[in-house]
Amino acid sequence: MRRFLYALILSLSLTISYGQDTITYLSEAIKENINPYKKASNKAYEKRDFEEGRNLFDSLVKNKLVGTKFDDFSLKVYKDKNVKINRIQKPVFIITYASWCVIPKGEIPALNILAKEHHDDLQIVVVFWDKKKDLKNIAKKFNDNIKVCYANEYYSKDSHIVASIKHTLGFPTSIFLDENKNVIAIKHFDSKIKIKTPIKEAITCSYNYFSKDINENMVKAL
Template sequence: MRRFLLTLILSLSLTTSYCQDTITYLTDAIKENISPYKRASNSAYEKRNVEEGKKLFDSLVKNKLIGTKFDDFSLKVYKEKNVKINRISKPIFIITYASWCVIPKGEIPALNILAKEHRDDVQFIVVFWDKKNDLKKIAYKFSDNIKVCYANEYYSKDSHIVATIKHTLGFPTSIFIDENKKVVNIKHFEDKTKIKTPIKEAIISSYNYFSKDINENLMKSLSSKKSFTTN
């Protein structure tokens, strides 16, 4: 048993060393690891073991997806020109939704406040898994500091991002990418705001949740940048 553990540790060490010298894209990392994750995850949820399902997702992110390079997706922006990920020079905070899902009370106002506060150091992007017409009733709620994008199987050029992000990571999901387009974190977030929660309280709750997440990821990005510069 001890020999097995030593072999496993050595193997992981070599894998880590190898990854540092090569570029692994998020798409490829997902393709290589999604099948065993889905089998284990489906089994957990079939047994109604929600916590185990969450742990499996977090393990997939931590061990296989963080540190990969985010693909240079081209995103269709509502009422703006398309934008390519690689043309954005600062860290990016992406949140994925669907128009038919009810966005928690206070979440959009909180994101608008944060996007304004971080307009110089983070680009906020909201991606709806919908067609353009589906966004008419919701896109206007987001501030100009947030790029409201959409992607759908209906559009042939969207098949890659839909398959990579929507059908594997699910939604609502947040993805934080550093300025070098490396994945810093991927997270499922849940609505813990009760229906009867006053709007001001709901905004504060959402603001605190996302602010903590964004600032922690910015610190990780800065730490990673300093480490890279030192090396």
């Protein structure tokens, strides 16, 4: 009986260990695959082959990054407590910006609408690669359903997320995570909305773009 229990405990231990060892985190996958991608991507953009550059990024995401586990990053929230992404008990839609980049007209109002609509089944997180003082004017434009966060090289505890996400994936970029914080999608997005576009039209265009992306990824996350 004692031998049987020992064998059972050993078997369970090995199974748990194996399960843990097979988890690949996003930062690990990026570190392992980013250099070949950058080399090929730089060549494509030197030739001004922008379509090939986009295809290379999409291939990196589809073949190497989707299905990985999002790292247990802790983010500083503007005017709120820090948040650990992996402790949010629902799918997460992350969008990265920088305060010195002009956010296209209509994009923030559209995200505010979507955050309210998906309050029960999705958390939208906006990450600015900035210091807190840089968000003084922009943060107040987002409603309370959106967690407005910031990370910067200036803060020592941000070095991992800055190196893993900002310096490799660039921005603006969206990352969609299922409720278990597995990566469902990563996407570069480039607004086609012109400066002179009427505000209502701009909001509608941004809303339709993000809504389609969110709904498609929600289905994939099931």
